[in-house]
Amino acid sequence: MTATDTIVAVATAAGRGGVGIVRLSGPDAAAIAARIAGTLPAPRTAAYRRFRDRNGATLDSGLVLQFVAPQSFTGETVVEFQGHGSPQALQLLVAEACAHGARPARAGEFSERAFLNGRIDLAQAEAIADLIDASTAEAARAAQRSLDGEFSKRVHAAAERLIELRMFVEGALDFSDEDVDWLADRGLAERVAEARTALAELLVQAEQGRRLRDGYTVALTGQPNVGKSTLLNRLAGADVAIVTDIAGTTRDVLRENLDLRGLPVTLVDTAGLRDGGDAIEREGMRRARLALEQAELALFIVDARSGISAEDRMLIDALPAALPRLIVHNKADLASSTASLPGNDAVAISAATGAGIDALIAEIHRRAGLRVGEAGLFSARGRHLDALRRAQALLDAAAERLDERVLPELAAEDLRRALDALGEITGAFSSEDLLGRIFASFCIGK
Numbered sequence: 175m176t177a178t179d180t181i182v183a184v185a186t187a188a189g190r191g192g193v194g195i196v197r198l199s200g201p202d203a204a205a206i207a208a209r210i211a212g213t214l215p216a217p218r219t220a221a222y223r224r225f226r227d228r229n230g231a232t233l234d235s236g237l238v239l240q241f242v243a244p245q246s247f248t249g250e251t252v253v254e255f256q257g258h259g260s261p262q263a264l265q266l267l268v269a270e271a272c273a274h275g276a277r278p279a280r281a282g283e284f285s286e287r288a289f290l291n292g293r294i295d296l297a298q299a300e301a302i303a304d305l306i307d308a309s310t311a312e313a314a315r316a317a318q319r320s321l322d323g324e325f326s327k328r329v330h331a332a333a334e335r336l337i338e339l340r341m342f343v344e345g346a347l348d349f350s351d352e353d354v355d356w357l358a359d360r361g362l363a364e365r366v367a368e369a370r371t372a373l374a375e376l377l378v379q380a381e382q383g384r385r386l387r388d389g390y391t392v393a394l395t396g397q398p399n400v401g402k403s404t405l406l407n408r409l410a411g412a413d414v415a416i417v418t419d420i421a422g423t424t425r426d427v428l429r430e431n432l433d434l435r436g437l438p439v440t441l442v443d444t445a446g447l448r449d450g451g452d453a454i455e456r457e458g459m460r461r462a463r464l465a466l467e468q469a470e471l472a473l474f475i476v477d478a479r480s481g482i483s484a485e486d487r488m489l490i491d492a493l494p495a496a497l498p499r500l501i502v503h504n505k506a507d508l509a510s511s512t513a514s515l516p517g518n519d520a521v522a523i524s525a526a527t528g529a530g531i532d533a534l535i536a537e538i539h540r541r542a543g544l545r546v547g548e549a550g551l552f553s554a555r556g557r558h559l560d561a562l563r564r565a566q567a568l569l570d571a572a573a574e575r576l577d578e579r580v581l582p583e584l585a586a587e588d589l590r591r592a593l594d595a596l597g598e599i600t601g602a603f604s605s606e607d608l609l610g611r612i613f614a615s616f617c618i619g620k
């Protein structure tokens with residue numbers, strides 16, 4: 175699968191910068207670049223050149239370097255112009271390359287070529303985009319690990335177990351006429367158990383990776399004046415919400431994207447839930463309800479001095495039924511030591527003093543499925559989880575058939591399909607349609 179055309183794009187971020195890079199990839203990359211920069215330096219060495227248009231006018235000046243196929247990111251010959259980070263000059267360079275026969279790259283096309291040429295697999299290509307888009311340092315580190323092939327390696331390891339299992343089952347089917355009951359072999363049950371464990375562990379890790387990539391939406395809710403805005407400010411570390419003593423101040427829904435110890439969290443401060451009020455307040459209420467429906471966790475704030483009141487209870491019961499909730503007893507600094515301690519599903523904090531905030535953050539991590547302090551996480555996407563869950567369901571189905579010795583031929587087929595599902599993650603088995611959708615979501619120049 176070798177592309178015959180040469181693509182070009184600005185590889186650095188839109189906007190001004192000290193340095194801007196234009197990247198060419200394809201069979202004519204070196205020839206086109208030589209028309210612009212004159213003779214090119216030896217591969218993998220940089221040389222200072224003037225970049226000129228067809229009339230000899232200087233467009234920019236800077237470094238040029240080439241990577242000869244297949245030793246490059248895309249597996250094709252790649253040339254990079256490192257000019258000044260002027261959006262105008264960079265566009266002129268792209269236009270000049272196009273005048274010499276290159277064409278503008280589509281979104282994600284460099285990564286797509288790297289994938290098609292076998293330089294990286296699909297999960298790694300996605301990790302490039304996830305690294306660029308990472309919203310916390312932890313998410314960036316996880317994406318880097320996926321880019322290094324950490325996730326793919328574990329997918330391969332799980333696939334290896336499924337392959338062994340499948341070979342065992344197919345072998346057993348071949349001998350099924352003879353006296354030996356291969357399916358009764360103790361080794362089979364062990365293999366099934368091992369494959370199941372491997373997939374289950376991978377799924378737990380991938381779920382955490384997906385969480386780091388996609389973040390977690392947490393709604394702050396509770397009666398007016400319990401300290402929602404104060405808590406939002408405490409978690410954000412900046413004064414982002416108006417805090418006053420007058421009930422019902424937070425009229426609109428306020429969203430903050432936070433880096434909560436590595437977990438990207440969208441914190442939504444809903445208007446103090448309260449019936450009645452004027453039109454604006456009712457509109458605020460409507461938006462608050464909507465925000466709650468989209469949240470993944472509700473922090474229901476109560477006043478630690480009174481604990482959960484009858485009114486709180488009503489509001490808690492009115493939360494979307496499927497929405498997980500955590501009761502937060504705030505203003506613990508004002509509560510007497512004899513005040514009733516929060517139960518299992520609750521934490522006590524003081525948004526004003528910061529007491530208990532560490533425990534609250536740890537609990538949010540736990541609810542998000544992140545194991546605190548877990549090292550070596552890799553990034554993953556919803557589509558990976560979906561493929562892993564399908565593989566798991568097929569393995570379970572196969573295990574059941576093998577256990578009951580019912581239609582073991584179908585067990586072999588289930589295992590084959592489970593392997594295909596795993597293959598979708600790394601792209602060993604994926605439709606063009608899927609590939610198109612994945613790469614189209616990248617930005618140009620990637």
Ligand code: GDP
Binds near residue numbers: 397405416505506523
């Ligand atoms: P909201 O209506 O739920 O958003 O409540 P606010 O955040 O606006 O807080 C209402 C009042 O309670 C303000 O005067 C805050 O300073 C105060 N407050 C909030 N949290 C605490 C706390 O932990 N301790 C104390 N002593 N006061 C708090």
Ligand code: ZN
Binds near residue numbers: 415
């Ligand atoms: Zn508020």
